[in-house]
Amino acid sequence: MHSDLRHRRKVARTALPAAVLLLMGSAVVVQSSAPAAAAETTLRAAAAKAGLFFGVAASPNRLYPIVGQEFSQLTPENDMKPDRIATSSGGLQNTSGADTLVNHAQSNNMLVRGHTLVWHSQAGALQGASQATLNTFIGNAINRWGSRIAYWDVVNEALEDNNTGRRRNQWPHTMNRDANGDGDFFDAGDTDVMRDSFIRAKQVVQAGGLTTKLCINDYDVDGLTVQGGTPNRKANALYDIVRNYRQYIDCVGFQAHFNDNPNSIITDDLQANIQRFADLGVEVHITELDIDDDLSNNDIGAGQAENYRKVVRACLNVAQCTGITVWGISDSESWRSSERGLLFTGGNGSYQKKAAYHAVLDELNKGRNPTTPPTTPPVTPSVPPTTPPVDPTTPPPPTTPPPPTTPPATGCSATVSLNSWTGGFVATVRVTAGTAPISGWSVQLTLPSGATVTNAWNANRSGSSGTVQFSNVSYNGSVNAGQSTEFGFQGVGTATGLTPVCSAG
Numbered sequence: 122m123h124s125d126l127r128h129r130r131k132v133a134r135t136a137l138p139a140a141v142l143l144l145m146g147s148a149v150v151v152q153s154s155a156p157a158a159a160a161e162t163t164l165r166a167a168a169a170k171a172g173l174f175f176g177v178a179a180s181p182n183r184l185y186p187i188v189g190q191e192f193s194q195l196t197p198e199n200d201m202k203p204d205r206i207a208t209s210s211g212g213l214q215n216t217s218g219a220d221t222l223v224n225h226a227q228s229n230n231m232l233v234r235g236h237t238l239v240w241h242s243q244a245g246a247l248q249g250a251s252q253a254t255l256n257t258f259i260g261n262a263i264n265r266w267g268s269r270i271a272y273w274d275v276v277n278e279a280l281e282d283n284n285t286g287r288r289r290n291q292w293p294h295t296m297n298r299d300a301n302g303d304g305d306f307f308d309a310g311d312t313d314v315m316r317d318s319f320i321r322a323k324q325v326v327q328a329g330g331l332t333t334k335l336c337i338n339d340y341d342v343d344g345l346t347v348q349g350g351t352p353n354r355k356a357n358a359l360y361d362i363v364r365n366y367r368q369y370i371d372c373v374g375f376q377a378h379f380n381d382n383p384n385s386i387i388t389d390d391l392q393a394n395i396q397r398f399a400d401l402g403v404e405v406h407i408t409e410l411d412i413d414d415d416l417s418n419n420d421i422g423a424g425q426a427e428n429y430r431k432v433v434r435a436c437l438n439v440a441q442c443t444g445i446t447v448w449g450i451s452d453s454e455s456w457r458s459s460e461r462g463l464l465f466t467g468g469n470g471s472y473q474k475k476a477a478y479h480a481v482l483d484e485l486n487k488g489r490n491p492t493t494p495p496t497t498p499p500v501t502p503s504v505p506p507t508t509p510p511v512d513p514t515t516p517p518p519p520t521t522p523p524p525p526t527t528p529p530a531t532g533c534s535a536t537v538s539l540n541s542w543t544g545g546f547v548a549t550v551r552v553t554a555g556t557a558p559i560s561g562w563s564v565q566l567t568l569p570s571g572a573t574v575t576n577a578w579n580a581n582r583s584g585s586s587g588t589v590q591f592s593n594v595s596y597n598g599s600v601n602a603g604q605s606t607e608f609g610f611q612g613v614g615t616a617t618g619l620t621p622v623c624s625a626g
């Protein structure tokens with residue numbers, strides 16, 4: 122449970138009837154934007170046009186018509202958690218609520234996010250279980266619903282509070298072992314609950330030929346920084362996990378429960394943080410969005426609406442941000458009802474749209490706006506993935522990329538930075554356009570003998586050893602003059618002295 126809940130200071134407010142709030146909220150929208158001619162009138166339709174899903178957390182007793190009308194994705198708020206469905210030996214029980222939700226989603230043409238397999242909280246009969254038992258549960262749960270689950274949160278909230286960048290020290294993370302004492306859990310000899318759970322989940326998905334994608338989900342990981350500009354160490358730690366386990370992880374969820382805790386505010390670098398995860402080749406989702414109305418300076422909804430707009434825009438501006446889910450329908454039925462953080466007021470199937478709803482709809486209707494480049498340039502990871510220092514509060518020295526080659530007048534250039542460990546490596550290649558824009562690129566490099574590429578992201582690949590060729594995928598071929606894009610690959614063996622050769626076209 123979030124520790125900030127215990128320390129919250131609430132601003133006293135004069136209570137206003139819902140109807141007044143609604144009128145005031147609506148007035149804001151009318152002033153700020155006239156609806157576009159072809160604007161969609163539901164969140165799901167507007168989101169679909171922009172190429173993303175817009176979802177909601179739901180429970181079986183709240184499956185009102187609005188769920189299928191406004192939303193195109195459903196996350197069981199509680200009904201797929203281990204305390205509901207797991208037995209102590211990793212079997213399944215009490216799945217009827219989850220079944221109801223999955224069926225409802227299916228008949229309303231909604232995606233489902235399974236939530237969640239491995240979590241220290243709401244663990245029920247799994248509390249204290251071994252990795253073997255967790256693996257049994259992972260197999261049973263994934264196989265029960267198969268490809269009807271589009272995304273599974275395999276690991277939830279693995280990282281500690283208070284921006285330490287460390288893992289939690291509660292079960293199941295007490296099972297982690299750092300065999301060589303180097304301060305991380307990424308080495309082959311280490312025991313890592315996250316890695317082992319993802320490996321198991323991936324095996325199950327592959328064995329069943331499922332289309333289900335496997336996600337890691339956490340909170341306070343939203344921006345590159347937290348309040349005051351301090352680096353978001355929790356986000357950096359999550360980034361390292363995804364980078365190291367990229368072959369097992371398909372998607373990253375930012376819970377996005379924004380409140381007035383210094384580590385969970387909305388920062389201007391949210392988009393850049395989404396982008397750096399996207400650059401690893403994973404899908405990014407905003408999975409549990411609610412925005413405390415306190416963040417609106419007690420202005421009865423208008424500031425909250427603008428905050429919603431910011432979050433939706435940040436996602437829309439990154440092509441691989443493929444979905445946003447709000448954590449409930451209405452304020453009064455929310456897990457944090459006092460924060461009035463959702464898009465509707467009302468209850469029991471009778472809901473009224475808030476200013477925040479209109480802002481989200483309006484922003485979705487504007488679309489992805491791909492001609493506008495992100496406001497923040499691509500970010501170089503602040504922490505290398507393989508060998509964090511023994512003291513995690515001290516940032517390790519950054520890996521030194523080779524000096525950039527001078528960009529040619531036209532065409533492109535490429536640089537590579539390498540993170541290596543005994544027996545393996547991850548390479549990040551930056552492709553930079555010359556003085557003219559390019560509409561496609563390919564990069565060739567020659568690996569030393571014994572080195573083999575095992576997977577790549579943000580690029581098509583041909584070859585796996587010797588001379589290997591990479592080329593752009595659909596969304597990163599066009600690079601403006603002087604701008605860059607990144608792709609990456611992972612391999613076994615030793616990769617040194619890589620000299621990438623870039624050609625445009």
Ligand code: XIL
Pocket residue numbers: 198199277376409456
């Ligand atoms: C919350 C539910 O909304 C509540 O009904 C329940 O009592 C506690 O859990 N992070 C998560 C969600 O991943 O599962 C949590 O959901 C909210 C925080």
